[in-house]
Amino acid sequence: MMSDKINARNITDNEFFYGHKACAGCGGSLAVRMALKTLGERTFIALPAGCMSAVGFNFPQLCFANNAIISTFAGTGSILTGMAAGAKALGLKDYHVLGMAGDGGTADIGIQALSGAIDRNDRVIYICYDNEAYMNTGIQKSGLTPFGARTTTTPAGKNEHGNLKNKKNMFEIVAAHDIPYAATASIAYIEDFIAKVKRASEVDGPSYIHVIAPCPTGWGIPVDETINAAKKMVDCGLWYLAEYYAGEFHLNRDPKEFTDVSEYLRCQTRFAHLTDEDIEHIVEGRDAKWAKIRREWI
Ligand SMILES: Cc1ncc(C[n+]2csc(CCOP(=O)(O)OP(=O)(O)O)c2C)c(N)n1
Ligand code: SF4
Numbered sequence: 353m354m355s356d357k358i359n360a361r362n363i364t365d366n367e368f369f370y371g372h373k374a375c376a377g378c379g380g381s382l383a384v385r386m387a388l389k390t391l392g393e394r395t396f397i398a399l400p401a402g403c404m405s406a407v408g409f410n411f412p413q414l415c416f417a418n419n420a421i422i423s424t425f426a427g428t429g430s431i432l433t434g435m436a437a438g439a440k441a442l443g444l445k446d447y448h449v450l451g452m453a454g455d456g457g458t459a460d461i462g463i464q465a466l467s468g469a470i471d472r473n474d475r476v477i478y479i480c481y482d483n484e485a486y487m488n489t490g491i492q493k494s495g496l497t498p499f500g501a502r503t504t505t506t507p508a509g510k511n512e513h514g515n516l517k518n519k520k521n522m523f524e525i526v527a528a529h530d531i532p533y534a535a536t537a538s539i540a541y542i543e544d545f546i547a548k549v550k551r552a553s554e555v556d557g558p559s560y561i562h563v564i565a566p567c568p569t570g571w572g573i574p575v576d577e578t579i580n581a582a583k584k585m586v587d588c589g590l591w592y593l594a595e596y597y598a599g600e601f602h603l604n605r606d607p608k609e610f611t612d613v614s615e616y617l618r619c620q621t622r623f624a625h626l627t628d629e630d631i632e633h634i635v636e637g638r639d640a641k642w643a644k645i646r647r648e649w650i
């Protein structure tokens with residue numbers, strides 16, 4: 353897909369999300385900040401219950417320069433439809449309708465509203481910032497929590513080794529709707545993320561971006577390790593950078609060699625309990641997934 357080049361050098365100096373109360377090193381706040389810098393001031397943003405709305409709307413202080421609203425937890429997709437219809441009815445021109453929801457708000461409680469918005473073919477951009485748990489309420493497991501992660505609802509001890517389920521694949525679930533544009537991203541590969549947000553803004557219909565945004569508080573990493581953790585996740589093959597458009601998947605990055613999975617896992621306290629067998633199981637899952645990707649997408 354073509355789009356005017358926008359990158360870390362020529363992106364605007366204007367800030368649209370500042371003064372918020374996110375923890376130091378919060379990956380989600382970086383995703384919101386960079387998405388809004390890419391899309392600009394005439395972006396109407398909806399955020400459901402979750403960390404980004406909790407830290408962004410502190411009455412009487414609104415931390416968004418844009419027109420921003422908190423949606424119901426389950427309703428991001430449907431509120432985007434309403435915003436798009438409202439803007440059209442007012443005859444507005446040159447604007448974007450953006451939703452930014454967490455992994456719980458997207459893959460669990462908000463999945464049917466998102467599915468409906470895609471089905472209605474509304475011109476809306478939906479970004480899931482994925483920190484792999486319900487962070488705002490104290491780190492509970494979501495449908496996007498990975499295998500082995502310790503959360504308050506998937507404890508780890510002698511007999512239990514954290515979450516027993518694999519992460520849902522929201523990117524491929526969304527692609528199965530035959531959406532005009534979907535992508536995966538990581539805040540560690542910020543130029544790739546920015547370019548994908550720009551492409552999404554050029555689509556005449558719904559678009560979806562799934563961006564990994566580590567949470568130092570929930571992952572148990574130092575606050576200055578957010579980007580490194582996000583990078584390691586891509587480089588060790590537990591996340592991939594891809595797009596879906598015109599009915600096909602496109603892999604954006606195909607590492608010749610993966611970095612060490614255990615190095616990625618062991619830098620986070622949420623995985624501290626994992627045994628060598630657990631890690632072997634995770635590596636096997638990674639290899640099976642990449643074999644399928646390389647067979648079917650390249
Ligand atoms: C209907 C409803 N159920 C539960 C809640 C409580 N709640 C608020 S934020 C949140 C966690 C959101 O998790 P996620 O979507 O992953 O976003 P994050 O907090 O991780 O940024 C929950 C459970 C709510 N506000 N509304
Ligand atoms: S708990 Fe995590 S996601 Fe929430 S504001 Fe803090 S770092 Fe960000």
Ligand SMILES: [Mg+2]
Pocket residue numbers: 454455456482483484485486487494
């Ligand atoms: Mg979350």
